[in-house]
Amino acid sequence: MVYENPDGVRIGLEIHIQLNKLKTKMFCGCSTDYHNAAPNTHTCPVCLGLPGTLPVLNKKAVEAAIKVGLALEGEIAEETQFHRKNYFYPDLPKGFQITQYDFPIVSNGKVVIEGEDGEHAVGITRAHMEEDPGKLVHIGSIGKSKGVLIDYNRSGMPLIETVTEPDMRSPKEARRFLDKFRNILEYLDVFDGNLEGAMRVDANVSVHWGTRVEIKNISSHKGVERALLYEIMRQKNVIRRGGKVSQETRHYDEGRGVTLSMRTKEEAEDYRYFREPDLMPMQVTDWIPAIKETLPELPDAKRSRFIEQYGITDMHAKSLTSKIMLADFYEDVCAEGVDPKIAATWTADVFLGELNYRDLAISSYDGKKISFIHAKDPKIKNSFKVSDMVELVNLFAEGKISDRAAVEVIRTMLDTTEEKTPSHIIEEKGLFKAEDDLVTKAIAETIAENEAAVQDYLGGTEKSLNFLVGQVMKKTKGTADAKTTRELIIKELKG
Amino acid sequence: MAKWMSVAQVKEKIEESSAEEVTAHYLEVIKKSKINGYIKVSEKALEQAKKIDAEEHDGPLAGVPIAIKDNISVVGLPSSCGSKILEGYAPPFNAHVIEKLLAAGAVILGKTNMDEFAMGSSTETSYFGPTANPWDLERVPGGSSGGSAAVVAAGEAPFSLGSDTGGSVRCPAAFCGVVGLKPTYGAISRYGVVAYANSLEQVGPLANNVRDIAVLMDVIAGYDRRDSTSIDSKTEYQKALVEDVKGLKIGVPKEFFGEGTHPDVEKAVWNAIHKYEDLGATWEEVSMPHIKYALASYYIIAMSEASSNLARFDGTRYGLRENGENWHAMVSKTRAEGFGTEAKRRILLGTYALSAGYHDKYYLKALKVRTLVKQDFDKALSKVDLLMAPTMPNPAFKIGEKIEDPLTLYLSDVNTCPINLAGVPSISVPCGFTDGLPIGLQIIGKPFDEPAVLRAAYTFEQNTDYHTKRPLEVA
Numbered sequence: 001m002v003y004e005n006p007d008g009v010r011i012g013l014e015i016h017i018q019l020n021k022l023k024t025k026m027f028c029g030c031s032t033d034y035h036n037a038a039p040n041t042h043t044c045p046v047c048l049g050l051p052g053t054l055p056v057l058n059k060k061a062v063e064a065a066i067k068v069g070l071a072l073e074g075e076i077a078e079e080t081q082f083h084r085k086n087y088f089y090p091d092l093p094k095g096f097q098i099t100q101y102d103f104p105i106v107s108n109g110k111v112v113i114e115g116e117d118g119e120h121a122v123g124i125t126r127a128h129m130e131e132d133p134g135k136l137v138h139i140g141s142i143g144k145s146k147g148v149l150i151d152y153n154r155s156g157m158p159l160i161e162t163v164t165e166p167d168m169r170s171p172k173e174a175r176r177f178l179d180k181f182r183n184i185l186e187y188l189d190v191f192d193g194n195l196e197g198a199m200r201v202d203a204n205v206s207v208h209w210g211t212r213v214e215i216k217n218i219s220s221h222k223g224v225e226r227a228l229l230y231e232i233m234r235q236k237n238v239i240r241r242g243g244k245v246s247q248e249t250r251h252y253d254e255g256r257g258v259t260l261s262m263r264t265k266e267e268a269e270d271y272r273y274f275r276e277p278d279l280m281p282m283q284v285t286d287w288i289p290a291i292k293e294t295l296p297e298l299p300d301a302k303r304s305r306f307i308e309q310y311g312i313t314d315m316h317a318k319s320l321t322s323k324i325m326l327a328d329f330y331e332d333v334c335a336e337g338v339d340p341k342i343a344a345t346w347t348a349d350v351f352l353g354e355l356n357y358r359d360l361a362i363s364s365y366d367g368k369k370i371s372f373i374h375a376k377d378p379k380i381k382n383s384f385k386v387s388d389m390v391e392l393v394n395l396f397a398e399g400k401i402s403d404r405a406a407v408e409v410i411r412t413m414l415d416t417t418e419e420k421t422p423s424h425i426i427e428e429k430g431l432f433k434a435e436d437d438l439v440t441k442a443i444a445e446t447i448a449e450n451e452a453a454v455q456d457y458l459g460g461t462e463k464s465l466n467f468l469v470g471q472v473m474k475k476t477k478g479t480a481d482a483k484t485t486r487e488l489i490i491k492e493l494k495g
Numbered sequence: 496m497a498k499w500m501s502v503a504q505v506k507e508k509i510e511e512s513s514a515e516e517v518t519a520h521y522l523e524v525i526k527k528s529k530i531n532g533y534i535k536v537s538e539k540a541l542e543q544a545k546k547i548d549a550e551e552h553d554g555p556l557a558g559v560p561i562a563i564k565d566n567i568s569v570v571g572l573p574s575s576c577g578s579k580i581l582e583g584y585a586p587p588f589n590a591h592v593i594e595k596l597l598a599a600g601a602v603i604l605g606k607t608n609m610d611e612f613a614m615g616s617s618t619e620t621s622y623f624g625p626t627a628n629p630w631d632l633e634r635v636p637g638g639s640s641g642g643s644a645a646v647v648a649a650g651e652a653p654f655s656l657g658s659d660t661g662g663s664v665r666c667p668a669a670f671c672g673v674v675g676l677k678p679t680y681g682a683i684s685r686y687g688v689v690a691y692a693n694s695l696e697q698v699g700p701l702a703n704n705v706r707d708i709a710v711l712m713d714v715i716a717g718y719d720r721r722d723s724t725s726i727d728s729k730t731e732y733q734k735a736l737v738e739d740v741k742g743l744k745i746g747v748p749k750e751f752f753g754e755g756t757h758p759d760v761e762k763a764v765w766n767a768i769h770k771y772e773d774l775g776a777t778w779e780e781v782s783m784p785h786i787k788y789a790l791a792s793y794y795i796i797a798m799s800e801a802s803s804n805l806a807r808f809d810g811t812r813y814g815l816r817e818n819g820e821n822w823h824a825m826v827s828k829t830r831a832e833g834f835g836t837e838a839k840r841r842i843l844l845g846t847y848a849l850s851a852g853y854h855d856k857y858y859l860k861a862l863k864v865r866t867l868v869k870q871d872f873d874k875a876l877s878k879v880d881l882l883m884a885p886t887m888p889n890p891a892f893k894i895g896e897k898i899e900d901p902l903t904l905y906l907s908d909v910n911t912c913p914i915n916l917a918g919v920p921s922i923s924v925p926c927g928f929t930d931g932l933p934i935g936l937q938i939i940g941k942p943f944d945e946p947a948v949l950r951a952a953y954t955f956e957q958n959t960d961y962h963t964k965r966p967l968e969v970a
Contacts, residue, residue: 045586045587045588048812049807050586050587050588050813051568051574051576051581051584051586051689051690051807051808052566052567052568052574052586052588052590052685052686052687052688052689052690053686053687054685054686054721054722054723055723056720056721056723057723084803086802086803086806086849088806088809088823088826090809090811090822093807093811093812094806094807095803095805095806095807095808095809096803096806148822150811270850270851272802272803272846272849272850272851272854273849273854274799274800274803274849274854274858277692277693277694277724277800278690278693278722278723278724279723280723280724
C-alpha cells in the first residue's frame with residue numbers, strides 16, 4: 001500500500017531542544033539546573049550579557065551535538081563556527097543570539113518513522129547549536145497583563161535546533177517523528193523531555209504542494225498534531241473558496257485550538273547574521289571517533305534485539321523501546337529469570353497502559369525502580385520497583401493470582417505511595433485464587449438458595465446465569481475465577 | 496615630588512615614603528588638572544594605597560598608581576564608556592587586566608575620558624566633554640584613549656591603560672608625546688573590556704617611556720580562559736629591552752606616507768629612520784598595495800561589529816532608561832537619548848552594511864580586503880624585521896576643528912587601522928615636534944614579536960631625548 005496523500009500535504013519541522021542534561025550553560029559556567037530555582041538566581045555576567053563579557057564555548061555541548069548528529073545519521077562538519085543573529089527582544093540580554101548559520105555542525109541526516117504506509121524516512125536538513133534566551137513571565141494573563149517580568153535563568157541554556165525536510169505527509173507522521181526524535185535524544189542521555197521548555201517546535205505546512213505557512217512555538221507533540229490538523233483544514237478552506245494561501249507566520253492558540261496570523265513575509269525580520277568574533281572556528285573531525293564509541297544502542301537496534309533475545313512480538317518490542325528507561329526496566333526484570341513474554345505483556349500492555357491512563361510520564365530509572373510524574377502536575381509522582389514486577393509476573397505465571405488480580409495489584413501500586421509489595425496487596429485485598437473446593441461449595445449453595453434464577457436459566461434466560469456467577473463471586477469475595485465459575489455452573493445444571 | 500616620574504622612580508618614592516604619599520601626590524595633581532582627563536577619580540585610591548602599605552605588598556607594581564580607560568570594568572567604579580547610556584552602571588566584576596593589576600599591587604587612580612564607546616580619534620565624542628591636549632589646551636589629545644594619554648603626558652598618572660581598535664592607543668600617544676603600544680591581537684585578554692569591535696581591539700598600555708610599557712605588559716598580558724581569542728605567547732617583555740639594533744632590517748612602506756602627510760611629520764619620521772641607520776640598522780622601501788583599501792574595510796568591519804555590540808544597551812537591565820508606552824518605545828527613546836551622534840552614526844552604518852542585500856557588497860567585501868591587507872603585512876614582514884611609518888599623518892588638531900566633518904576625522908586613522916586589520920603589534924614613540932606639538936613614530940612588528948618592537952623603540956629612546964620633553968602648559 002502506498003499513501004496517496006490526497007491533499008498534497010507537506011510538513012517540515014524545526015525543533016529546539018535544550019541540552020538540559022549538561023551541567024553548565026552554553027557559554028558560561030552557570031548551572032542548567034534552574035527549573036525549581038527562584039528567578040534570576042542561575043545567572044552570571046556572561047549569560048546576563050553585561051558589557052565586557054565574552055562567551056566561552058562549553059565543549060560538552062559540542063560533543064552532545066556531535067552525538068545527536070551521529071544518531072541522526074548526519075554528516076558532521078569538519079569546521080564549524082558561530083554567528084550572531086541580531087534582533088531586539090527583552091528576553092535577549094545581548095541584543096543578539098549566538099547561533100550557527102552557514103556552517104551548522106550537522107547536516108544531511110535522517111530519522112525513520114512508522115509512516116502512513118509503513119517505514120518512512122524523514123530527512124534532517126541540518127542541526128545546529130545555539131543559546132536559549134531568557135523567559136518572559138506575564139503578570140496575570142497575557143491579554144490582561146499588567147506587566148512583564150524577565151527571568152534570565154534560561155538565558156544561555158545550550159540548545160540544538162534541528163530542521164527537517166518537508167517529508168511528513170500528515171499531522172500523524174509529524175507527531176510520530178517527534179516521538180521518535182525525542183526517544184532518540186533520551187537514549188543519548190543529552191535531553192530530559194519532561195522538563196518545562198525542554199522542546200519547542202515550529203511547523204511548516206503546505207497543501208497541494210503550495211505556499212508554506214509557519215506555525216511558531218508549539219510546546220507539545222499533541223499540540224503539533226492538533227495545530228497541523230487545524231492549519232491544513234484552514235488552508236484547504238482558503239483554496240476551496242478560490243483564495244490563495246499566503247506565506248506567513250502563524251501562532252498556535254492552544255486553548256482555542258486554532259492558528260492565528262502573526263506576520264506576513266513582507267514583515268520578516270533581517271537578522272543581519274555575521275560570524276561571532278569572540279569565538280574561534282572549530283575543527284571537530286578528530287573528536288568524532290571517540291564520540292562514536294560512546295554512542296549507545298539506539299531505539300531501532302534495541303527493538304530488533306528485544307524480538308530476537310526475548311522472543312517477544314514486534315508490538316511489544318516497539319512499545320518497550322519507546323522509552324530508554326522503560327527498556328532498561330524491562331531488561332532488568334527479565335534478568336531476574338522471569339518469563340520474558342509474560343513480563344513484556346505486563347510491562348508494555350498493562351503497566352504502560354495504566355501509566356498513560358493516569359497521565360503519568362516516566363521520568364527516571366535508577367536500576368531498581370522506575371519513577372514517573374504527572375504530565376500536568378509535577379507534585380504527583382510515584383515509582384515502581386523491578387522487584388515488584390518480578391514478583392507479580394512470577395505469581396501470575398505460577399497461577400497464584402488471576403489476571404484480574406494482577407491488574408488490580410498494578411493499579412493499587414500506582415495509586416498509592418505506600419511501600420507495599422504485590423503479595424502484601426494480594427493478601428490485604430484477598431486476591432489469591434480461591435481453592436477449588438471453596439468454589440464448589442459456593443456453587444452448590446448458590447444453586448440451592450436461588451431456585452427461581454436456576455429455573456429461569458434452564459428456561460432459556462441467559463441473563464440469570466450472570467446473576468448466579470455474581471452470587472458465587474460474592475460468596476468467594478471475588479477470588480473465584482469468573483470464567484471457570486461460569487463453566488462449572490453450566491456443567492452442574494446442564495450436565 | 497617630581498611631577499613626571501617613571502615607574503622605577505615611583506617605586507623609589509614609595510620606598511622612601513609610602514604608597515599612600517605617592518597616591519596623594521597624584522590625587523593633588525589631578526585636583527589641579529586643566530585637561531578633563533578623568534571621568535571619575537576613585538574615592539578608594541588612598542584607601543587602596545594604605546592597604547598596600549599595611550600589607551607590605553611585594554607585587555611588581557605595589558603601590559604604583561595607574562589610570563584606566565573608562566571602557567575597562569573595575570568593581571567599585573562606574574563604567575560609562577564616555578556615554579550617557581551607561582549612566583549609573585557599575586560593573587559587578589573586574590576585567591582580566593584589572594585583576595592582574597590589583598594582584599600586582601597597582602593602585603587605581605580613576606577612569607579616564609574617551610570617545611563614546613571608543614568611537615573617535617579626538618575624545619570629543621565623549622558625553623563628559625572633550626579632554627584637552629596638555630601641549631596645547633585648545634587642541635585634542637587624540638583618541639579614543641585621549642584621557643589615558645593626556646593624564647600620562649600631564650603627570651596625572653605614571654602610566655595608564657587604553658584600548659586600541661583602529662589606533663585608539665597610538666593616536667593619542669602620538670598627539671600627547673607619550674609611548675603607546677597596541678599589542679598583537681590575542682596577547683591580552685579582552686574580558687571585561689566593553690566591546691566596540693571585537694575582532695580588532697586590544698587593551699594597550701600608555702607611559703612616558705618604553706620600559707614602563709614593558710613593565711605593564713609583563714603584568715597584564717597572557718592567556719585567560721574567559722577570552723577564547725587570547726593566546727599564551729609566554730613573552731617576557733622587559734627582557735626585550737636591549738639597546739642594540741645592529742643588523743635590524745627596517746621596512747618603510749611608502750603607502751604610509753600619503754598625500755596629506757604633514758611635511759614636518761614626514762621629516763621627523765625619516766630622521767628617526769636615519770637614526771636607526773646610524774645605530775647599525777638598515778632600511779628598504781616596501782610596498783603594501785592593499786593599504787589604500789584598509790580604511791574603508793576597517794570602518795565597515797568596526798561599525799558592523801559595533802552595531803551588534805551596542806544592541807544590549809536597551810534600558811532594560813542597567814544604565815539609562817527613558818519612559819515609553821511599551822517596551823519598544825522605551826528602547827527607542829533610551830537609545831535616542833543615550834547615544835551621541837557618532838555612536839548613532841556608526842550603529843546605523845554598521846546595521847546597513849550587515850543588512851540583507853548589502854551584506855555581501857559591504858561586509859563580506861570588507862572581510863576580503865582584510866585578508867589582502869593581512870597578506871600585505873605577512874609579505875612585507877617576511878623581508879624585514881619591522882616596519883616604520885608615521886603614527887598620525889598630522890599633529891593634534893584644534894578642538895572642534897574636525898568634529899563636524901566625520902569623514903576627515905575617519906581619514907586620520909589611515910596609518911593606524913591597517914595594523915588592527917592585520918592583528919600585528921605596533922608601538923608609537925615620540926620622534927619630534929612641529930610647532931610645539933609632538934610627532935609619533937610607529938614601529939610595527941610580526942605577530943607576537945613585541946620583543947623586536949620594544950627593543951627598537953627602547954634603543955631609539957636611549958639615543959634621543961624626545962621622550963624627556965614635557966608640556967609647559969601643565970607644568
